[in-house]
Amino acid sequence: ELPVELPVVEPPLKIAMVSTPASTAYVEAVACIFGNANYTLNPLPQEQRWVRFTQLLAALGDPQLGLCVVHVAGTNGKGTTSAICDKMLRGADARVGLFTSPHLHSWRERIRIDGALVSKHEVEAAWALLRPHVEVDVPFTPFEKLTALALVCFRRAKVDVAVLETGLGGRFDCTNHVPEPAVAGLCRVGIDHVAVLGHSVREIAWHKAGIVKRGVPAFSVSQTADARAVIETTASELGAPLCFVSPQHPLVARALALAGADAADAAALPTWLRPSHQLENFALAAAMVHSLAERGLLRPPAAAAAVPAGDSHERTSELMDAALRAALRTNWPGRTELISAPAGAGASPTPPHVARLIFDVAHNEDAVRALLANLPRIVPPTGGSGGGSTGARASIELIFGANKDKDMRVMLAMIGELTGARGDGATSPCVLAINLVSSSHPKACPLAELAAVAREAAPDAPWRTEHATMAEALAAAASGTRAELHCTIVFGSVFVVADARAQLAVLRPDMFKESDWAFEQAGEPPIV
Numbered sequence: 001e002l003p004v005e006l007p008v009v010e011p012p013l014k015i016a017m018v019s020t021p022a023s024t025a026y027v028e029a030v031a032c033i034f035g036n037a038n039y040t041l042n043p044l045p046q047e048q049r050w051v052r053f054t055q056l057l058a059a060l061g062d063p064q065l066g067l068c069v070v071h072v073a074g075t076n077g078k079g080t081t082s083a084i085c086d087k088m089l090r091g092a093d094a095r096v097g098l099f100t101s102p103h104l105h106s107w108r109e110r111i112r113i114d115g116a117l118v119s120k121h122e123v124e125a126a127w128a129l130l131r132p133h134v135e136v137d138v139p140f141t142p143f144e145k146l147t148a149l150a151l152v153c154f155r156r157a158k159v160d161v162a163v164l165e166t167g168l169g170g171r172f173d174c175t176n177h178v179p180e181p182a183v184a185g186l187c188r189v190g191i192d193h194v195a196v197l198g199h200s201v202r203e204i205a206w207h208k209a210g211i212v213k214r215g216v217p218a219f220s221v222s223q224t225a226d227a228r229a230v231i232e233t234t235a236s237e238l239g240a241p242l243c244f245v246s247p248q249h250p251l252v253a254r255a256l257a258l259a260g261a262d263a264a265d266a267a268a269l270p271t272w273l274r275p276s277h278q279l280e281n282f283a284l285a286a287a288m289v290h291s292l293a294e295r296g297l298l299r300p301p302a303a304a305a306a307v308p309a310g311d312s313h314e315r316t317s318e319l320m321d322a323a324l325r326a327a328l329r330t331n332w333p334g335r336t337e338l339i340s341a342p343a344g345a346g347a348s349p350t351p352p353h354v355a356r357l358i359f360d361v362a363h364n365e366d367a368v369r370a371l372l373a374n375l376p377r378i379v380p381p382t383g384g385s386g387g388g389s390t391g392a393r394a395s396i397e398l399i400f401g402a403n404k405d406k407d408m409r410v411m412l413a414m415i416g417e418l419t420g421a422r423g424d425g426a427t428s429p430c431v432l433a434i435n436l437v438s439s440s441h442p443k444a445c446p447l448a449e450l451a452a453v454a455r456e457a458a459p460d461a462p463w464r465t466e467h468a469t470m471a472e473a474l475a476a477a478a479s480g481t482r483a484e485l486h487c488t489i490v491f492g493s494v495f496v497v498a499d500a501r502a503q504l505a506v507l508r509p510d511m512f513k514e515s516d517w518a519f520e521q522a523g524e525p526p527i528v
Contacts, residue, residue, distance in 0.1 A: 022120060022523060022524070022525055023120065023124065025124045026120045026123060026124050026525075027525045029123055029124060029127040029131075030107070030123075030524070030525050030527060031525070032127070032131060032134075032145075033107075033127070033142055033145045033146065033149070033527075034107070034142050034527040035139075036139045036141070036142065037142045037527065043138065044138060046172045049144075049172070050172055052140075053140075053144055053147075053148075053174055053177060054177060056133055056134065056140070056144070056148055057148065057151070057177055059133045060129065060130065060133065060148060060151075060152060063148075063151040063152050063154070063155040064151050064177055064178045064179075065179070066155075067151075067154060067155070067159070067161075067162045067178065068160060068161045068162065068182045068292075068297060069161070069162050069163075069164055069178045069181035069182055070082075070085050070089075070161060070162070070163045070164070070181065070182060070183055070185070070288055070289075070292070071164050071166070071175065071176075071178065071181040071183070071184045071185070071211045072085070072163070072164070072165050072166065072184075072185045072186075072187065072211075073165075073166040073169075073170035073173075073184075073185070073186055073187070073208045073209075073210075073211045074185075074186055074187025074188055074189060074208060074221075075187070075188060075189050075190040075191070075192050075204065075208070075364070075366065076187060076188050076190060076192075076277070076362075076364070076366055076367045076370070077187035077188055077221070077277060077278075077280070077281045077284075078165050078166065078185075078187045079100050079101075079165055079332065079335065080278065080281045080330075080332050080335045081185060081187055081281045081284050081285045082098060082100050082163050082164075082165040082285075083098070083100070083330055083332040083335075084281065084282055084285035084286075084327050084330050084332075085163045085185075085285045085288060085289060086098040086112070086115070086163050087115075087326050087327050087329065087330045088285060088286065088289045088323035088324065088326055088327045089160075089161050089163070089289060089292075089298070089323070090114060090115060090326060091322050091323045091324075091325060091326020091327065092289070092293070092298050092299075092319050092320075092322055092323045092326075093299060093322075094160040094161050094298055094299065095113075095114055095157070095158070095159050095160045095161075096113070096114060096115075096159055096160065096161050096162070096163060097111075097112070097113050097150070097153065097154035097157060097159040097161070097162040097163070098111075098112040098113075098115075098162075098163045099111055099112075099146075099147070099150040099154075099162070099163070099164050099165060099175070100112075100165045101143065101146070101165065101167050102494050103498075104333055104334055104494065104497065104498040104501060104517055104518075105498060105501065105502060105517040105518050105519075105520055105521040105524075106517055106520035106521055106523075106524050107146075107524065107527060108120075108123070108520070108524075109517055109520075110146055110150070111146070111149065111150045111153055113153065113154070113157045113159065117517070117520065118153055122153055122156070122157075123149070123153075125156070126149050126152045126153050126156065127149065129152055130145065130148055130149055130152060134148070143167045143168075143174060144174050147167070147174035147175055148174075150164075160298075160299070161182075161292070161297075161298075164178065164181075166208075166211065168193055168196060168197070169193070169196065169197050169204075169207035169208065169210070170207050170208045170209070170210040170211040171206070171207045171208075171209075171210020171211075172207070172210070173210075173211075175211075176210060176211055179213070180213055180216060181211070181213060181216055182216070182291075182292055182295075182297055183216065183217050183218070183219070183288045183291050183292060184211045184212050184213065184216055184217070184218040184219070184240075185218070185219050185220070185284050185285070185287075185288045186208055186209065186211075186212075186218065186219070186220040186221070186223075186231060186284075187220075187221055187281060187284065188221055188222075188223065188277065188280075188366065189201060189204055189205045189208050189223055189224070189227040189231075190204070190364065190365070190366035190367075191204065191364070191365060191366065192204070192364045192366075195405075200226070201224055201226040201227050202226045202227070202229075202230055204227075205223070205226065205227040205230035205231060206230055206234075208227075208231075209230055209231045209234040209235075210234075212231070212234050212235050212238055212240050212242075213238065213240065214238040214239055214240065215238070215239050215240060216240050217240065217241045217243075217291045218231075218235055218240045218241065218242045218243075219242075219243050219244075219245055219284055219287045219288055219291070220242065220243075220244050220245070220284070221244070221245060221246075221280045221281070221283070221284050222244060222245075222246055222280065223244075228244075243287065245280070245283040245284050245287050246280060246283060247263060247276055247279035247280050247282075247283055249283035249286065249287065251283065251286035251287065251290060251320070251324065252279055252282055252283045252286065254320075254321075254324060255282070255286065255324040255325075255327060255328055256269075258321060258324055258325055258328075259325075259328050263279060266376075266377035266378075266380055267380045270328065271336055271337070271338035271358065271378065272330070272332065272335060272336045272337060272338070273328070273336075274336065274374065274377045274378050275336055275370065275371070275374035275377060275378060276370075276374060276377070277370045277374070278335075278336060282327065285327065286320075286323075286324065286327065289320070289323055290316075290320055293316045293319050293320055293323075294316055296312075298319060333359070333501065333516075333517060334359045334360065334361045334494070334497045334498075334501070335359075335360060335361065336358060336359075336360050336371075336378060337358065337359045337360070338356065338357075338358050338487075339356075339357050339358075339359065339501075339504065339511050339512065340354055340355060340356040340357070340511065341354060341355045341478075341508060341510060341511045355477065355478050355479060355508070355511070356486065356487035356488070357474075357477055357478070357487065357488050357489075357490060357500075357504065357511075358378065358379075358487055358488070358489045358490070359489075359490050359491070359497050359500065359501060360489065360490070360491040360497070361491070361492075361493070361494045361497050362491045362492070363402065363403065363406065363492060363493045363494060364406060364407075364411075365406075365407060365410050365411055365414075368411045368414055368415070368491070369414060371491060372414055372415065372418060375396075375418075375428060375429055375489075376427040376428050376429070378489075379394045379396055379429045379486060379487060379489075380394070380427065381393055381394060381427055382394050382486060393427070393428065393429055393430045394429040394430070394486035394487070395429065395430045395432050395484050395485055395486050396429045396430070396431055396432065396485070396486055396487055396488065396489060397431070397432050397433045397434075397435065397476075397477065397485060397488045397489075398415065398418075398431060398433070398434045398435065398488070398489050398490075398491070399435045399437055399473050399474070399477070399488060399489070399490040399491070399492075399496075399500065400412075400415060400434060400435070400436060400437070400490075400491055400492045400496070401436065401437040401438055401439055401444065401445070401450065401492040401493060401495075401496035402444075402445050402450065402492050402493055402496070403441075403443045403444060403445060403493045403495070404443060404444065404445040404446075404449070405443065406445075406493075408445060408450060408453050408454075409453055409456075409457050412450075412453055412454045412457040412458060413457040413458055415434060415454075415458070415461070416434070416454070416457055416458020416460075416461035416463075417458065418431045418434075418461075419431050419434075419458075419460070419461050419462060429486070431462065432462065432484070432485065433462045433464050434454075434461055434462055434463050434464065435464045435465075435467060435473045436450050436451050436454060436463060436464065436465050437467060437470055437473050437492075437496060437499075437500075438450065438496075439470070439493060439495035439496045439498070439499045440495070440499060441493070441495035441499075443493075443495065444493065444495055444496070447465060451463065451465045469503075470496075470499045470500055470503045471503045471506070471507065473500075474488075474490075474500060474503055474504055474507060475507065478504055478507045478508045478511070501518050502518055502521055504518075505518035505519060
């Protein structure tokens with residue numbers, strides 16, 4: 001089957017509206033930060049790295065001290081949880097710094113202040129303070145430099161709250177140099193980064209639980225028995241109050257009630273919030289923000305400030321309602337993210353059908369399993385709701401790619417099963433094709449290798465490998481002309497999703513807001 005050809009769409013005018021030219025100082029800063037990104041393990045022992053980073057922060061005046069920090073760790077979901085926390089806190093009128101990783105299009109996504117990417121001018125100013133202290137014989141890693149840069153930016157911006165997502169693990173992570181965060185949150189713990197964190201859930205949970213601090217409230221989503229035991233032991237030893245949350249948390253119910261929605265009816269929810277694990281991440285973020293509000297660590301917005309000072313419970317309720325309303329508007333690209341084009345718009349003239357694509361960075365076994373298990377909620381039967389079996393099964397296509405350091409065989413076997421018994425359910429979407437792709441990133445698994453593993457893992461699955469480029473794989477999905485196709489789901493590594501979003505922004509710029517990060521990429525110097 002040949003890909004649908006789309007007219008060439010030139011996006012320079014749109015890109016120019018959101019990207020600014022990079023100065024020489026900014027280009028030099030980016031080169032210094034990422035110049036030693038070799039995507040291999042750090043050559044220094046963990047303990048030595050920890051001491052050296054402590055010394056770096058001291059030389060910078062310890063920018064981490066005095067920050068009100070929301071600290072988030074976990075294998076999957078920590079970026080989404082951090083983004084929801086950020087949105088909730090800003091909804092409560094707080095000035096918020098957000099540090100996450102990795103990025104999709106512009107590395108400045110990793111450092112945000114009040115929802116906006118850190119400016120290039122601020123990068124130049126903060127880097128001027130940082131650079132003299134990181135030019136050493138054994139270079140600091142890009143993540144170490146970025147963490148220090150973020151902390152300096154947050155101090156300069158005088159943020160009320162800093163939301164810090166761990167980079168890898170937690171116990172020895174750069175972000176864990178905050179001695180006493182305001183609250184800690186643990187997302188789902190699973191198997192990933194085994195070369196650094198260990199091969200068992202218990203070993204990995206020990207690293208993740210390292211963000212729990214003495215006497216500091218900690219919250220966690222539901223965990224496997226092994227992970228839960230480690231987290232509970234850690235919290236008990238440190239005297240840290242620990243609470244486990246679920247999608248049935250009262251704050252989730254309150255948020256949905258404010259929106260007039262019901263968690264059981266997936267079709268009534270924003271697409272990004274339909275998966276059960278996203279509702280769990282929402283509950284975790286809400287519980288952490290509520291903990292801050294209860295302890296008076298947030299200044300109330302106007303509505304809450306109008307409540308008499310003596311009624312602290314009502315003030316907290318008003319503040320949380322404002323935060324929850326904001327949280328429902330969270331926009332976190334690449335996390336069960338729906339991008340669609342209105343009928344009649346875009347590259348092809350008056351297409352009769354809406355083009356729908358869903359992007360998700362599910363990149364390891366647990367994340368892929370969760371995504372696939374939630375397909376009936378993400379893409380419910382057409383004409384029906386996510387909670388029942390009414391309506392016709394939606395027809396979908398998949399685009400998948402992976403990094404070569406992942407267990408591709410297990411993930412591809414799960415994906416291949418979608419066309420077998422699992423795909424026969426009344427509510428599960430019908431998978432028409434599984435398009436295999438490779439991103440341009442150095443860690444990407446080559447297409448030929450991916451295809452060989454896929455055909456061995458699931459010989460009867462409808463694998464497709466004829467697309468030489470990501471643009472070809474997206475062309476048919478982006479056209480909106482195929483009546484039988486309800487949507488295309490693009491998932492796998494962060495790099496696959498980043499490539500796909502960037503290519504889609506060229507094919508169909510009308511499908512994106514002018515402020516989308518995909519258009520920031522054009523104004524950034526190369527970092528790989």
